[in-house]
Amino acid sequence: xxxxxxxxxxxxxxxxxxxxxxxxxxxxxxxxxxxxxxxxxxxxxxxxxxxxxxxxxxxxxxxxxxxxxxxxxxxxxxxxxxxxxxxxxxxxxxxxxxxxxxxxxxxxxxxxxxxxxxxxxxxxxxxxxxxxxxxxxxxxxxxxxxxxxxxxxxxxxxxxxxxxxxxxxxxxxxxxxxxxxxxxxxxxxxxxxxxxxxxxxxxxxxxxxxxxxxxxxxxxxxxxxxxxxxxxxxxxxxxxxxxxxxxxxxxxxxxxxxxxxxxxxxxxxxxxxxxxxxxxxxxxxxxxxxxxxxxxxxxxxxxxxxxxxxxxxxxxxxxxxxxxxxxxxxxxxxxxxxxxxxxxxxxxxxxxxxxxxxxxxxxxxxxxxxxxxxxxxxxxxxxxxxxxxxxxxxxxxxxxxxxxxxxxxxxxxxxxxxxxx
Numbered sequence: 357x358x359x360x361x362x363x364x365x366x367x368x369x370x371x372x373x374x375x376x377x378x379x380x381x382x383x384x385x386x387x388x389x390x391x392x393x394x395x396x397x398x399x400x401x402x403x404x405x406x407x408x409x410x411x412x413x414x415x416x417x418x419x420x421x422x423x424x425x426x427x428x429x430x431x432x433x434x435x436x437x438x439x440x441x442x443x444x445x446x447x448x449x450x451x452x453x454x455x456x457x458x459x460x461x462x463x464x465x466x467x468x469x470x471x472x473x474x475x476x477x478x479x480x481x482x483x484x485x486x487x488x489x490x491x492x493x494x495x496x497x498x499x500x501x502x503x504x505x506x507x508x509x510x511x512x513x514x515x516x517x518x519x520x521x522x523x524x525x526x527x528x529x530x531x532x533x534x535x536x537x538x539x540x541x542x543x544x545x546x547x548x549x550x551x552x553x554x555x556x557x558x559x560x561x562x563x564x565x566x567x568x569x570x571x572x573x574x575x576x577x578x579x580x581x582x583x584x585x586x587x588x589x590x591x592x593x594x595x596x597x598x599x600x601x602x603x604x605x606x607x608x609x610x611x612x613x614x615x616x617x618x619x620x621x622x623x624x625x626x627x628x629x630x631x632x633x634x635x636x637x638x639x640x641x642x643x644x645x646x647x648x649x650x651x652x653x654x655x656x657x658x659x660x661x662x663x664x665x666x667x668x669x670x671x672x673x674x675x676x677x678x679x680x681x682x683x684x685x686x687x688x689x690x691x692x693x694x695x696x697x698x699x700x701x702x703x704x705x706x707x708x709x710x711x712x713x714x715x716x717x718x719x720x721x722x723x724x725x726x727x728x729x730x731x732x733x734x735x736x737x738x739x740x741x742x743x744x745x746x747x748x749x750x751x752x753x754x755x756x757x758x759x760x761x762x763x764x765x766x767x768x769x770x771x772x773x774x775x776x777x
Contacts, residue, residue: 357466358447358509359421365511366390372484374507377411378528379518384411386511389418399423403439405430406495409516413494417504421447429495437461440640449639450497452590462591462646463639471632472593473505475614479597480584482506486536486558487513489528491520491543497590498563502538512536522552529554540564541571542757544583548575555579561586565762566666566684568698569607570691576603585610587664592651593633595619596664607688608658608665619659626670627657656682672765674703674713681715681744683765686736690717693735697722698755701746702765704772716772717746720754750775 370387377383384392396419404420406413407430420427426442428449439461442449446463476482488506492499506512515535517528520543529535536559539547544562547553553560553575560575563586572583585598587610596619598604598611613619617631629651637647645652656667668682675681683701690699698720703713719732726732729749736745750772757763 358470359418361470362418362421362508363390365509369484369511372511373487373513374511375411375414375513376487376515378516380410382411389414393418393422399425402426402441403428403436405436407434408432409490409494409519411516414504414507414514418508429500431493431495434495442639443636446636446639450500450590450635461639462635463637464635468593468633468635469501469505470509471616472501473509475616475631475633476501476594477506477510477512478615479594479599480559480561480586482510482512482536482559484511484513486534487515487532489525489535489537489557490514490516491525491528492538492540492564496564497593498538498540498586498588501588501593502561502563502586520546522547522550526552526554529556532556534558536561538563538586540757540762541567544575545571548578551578553579553581557581560584563588565757566607568691569604573603587611587666589629589651589653591635591646591653592617592629592631595627595629606665607691608667608684610664610666612662612664619664621657621659622652624670625656625658625667627653627655627664627666629653672702674701674715676715676743677712679743683715686715686717686740686744686746689736689739690719690732692739693732695721695726695731700755700763700765700768702769702772704748704769704776706747714747715745716748716750716769718750718752718755718768718772720752726751748772 366386371385374386374389375384399419402425404416404425404427406416426447442463445465447466448464448469450462452460488503490503494504503514507514518524535557537557538561560581560583562583567585582601587596588594594614596611596613620628630649634649634651654670658665668684672683673680686701687699690696700718702716704716706712706714755763
């Protein structure tokens with residue numbers, strides 16, 4: 357099915373520019389890509405592992421589609437995991453980002469991938485005359501659905517930058533009329549601080565991790581560019597999108613449901629996603645949270661007048677003497693202090709109390725001369741109940757994100773435990 361859709365794109369746009377690989381100094385039209393695939397020999401393996409950030413990733417996907425092989429994208433240095441043949445009809449495997457636990461595999465049919473691409477193109481308004489600049493990993497669900505599938509299934513041209521460094525982004529966009537730029541918050545911050553956000557970016561998208569209000573507002577003030585917050589999951593593709601033209605007023609707001617996506621809440625307040633893009637199953641071990649067109653997330657949410665507001669993950673809630681604290685709520689208030697550049701809040705076992713946690717705040721100061729945590733404590737006490745105050749404060753130089761742009765609470769909790777030991 358997917359190769360047939362690709363073949364129709366080639367028929368419609370044969371001589372038009374399709375792909376630029378700036379590191380290799382090469383350019384392909386849609387016809388060129390089709391001919392490159394046609395000249396290749398038979399695809400011998402039942403499993404394809406496209407890797408890297410160059411044109412070979414795209415060509416590997418097309419060769420696999422033509423041969424009916426299963427596609428399982430990997431990061432550049434990632435070894436292929438041992439994978440049993442997926443269920444009948446499943447032609448794509450995604451690895452989850454392991455933000456809230458161990459990485460898992462998700463199986464998709466061709467129809468489910470095509471549905472996600474259609475939802476994204478229609479909801480975001482991706483356009484052939486606004487090529488995508490590829491500065492994020494194509495192996496991640498976000499990059500595959502926002503860069504690879506729009507190119508191959510909808511004819512949205514793709515420019516592959518040599519890297520996501522600010523100077524490389526500047527060079528990649530030089531001389532081009534209009535572009536779409538998808539990034540993660542860590543990249544948007546780096547581009548903003550280096551004053552490297554190109555003036556010819558017509559559509560700016562951020563996903564992979566929460567986009568802070570401060571960063572969104574700073575970019576809009578500096579260059580008049582609205583960063584559109586995009587919320588999705590590996591299990592179901594795009595979920596919600598902030599299509600407004602001005603910055604959000606509330607950090608928890610992530611937008612409205614994507615086209616053809618239905619949202620609901622469980623009795624616990626967790627978000628439930630239904631639609632044609634929801635994955636078939638976890639693989640090789642199924643789970644009742646995913647299947648039959650429905651994905652049960654662990655994200656606590658509110659639906660208000662069509663807007664989706666996230667309130668943290670149910671597994672991230674901190675138990676303070678029987679009362680639950682959302683770390684995201686504390687972070688949102690803490691970021692309002694002028695001395696806080698970034699922060700991360702999580703719970704850690706309290707040695708003084710059984711079955712209770714202590715709240716830990718990791719803080720990156722922004723150079724306002726913050727000597728200790730007392731100003732932050734006083735700031736929070738005026739805005740939050742005392743029982744929601746962090747007990748431990750940990751000042752760090754940066755909150756390092758992983759290669760998918762995510763900051764893992766579980767990982768930082770482990771670092772905190774090792775530091776205490």
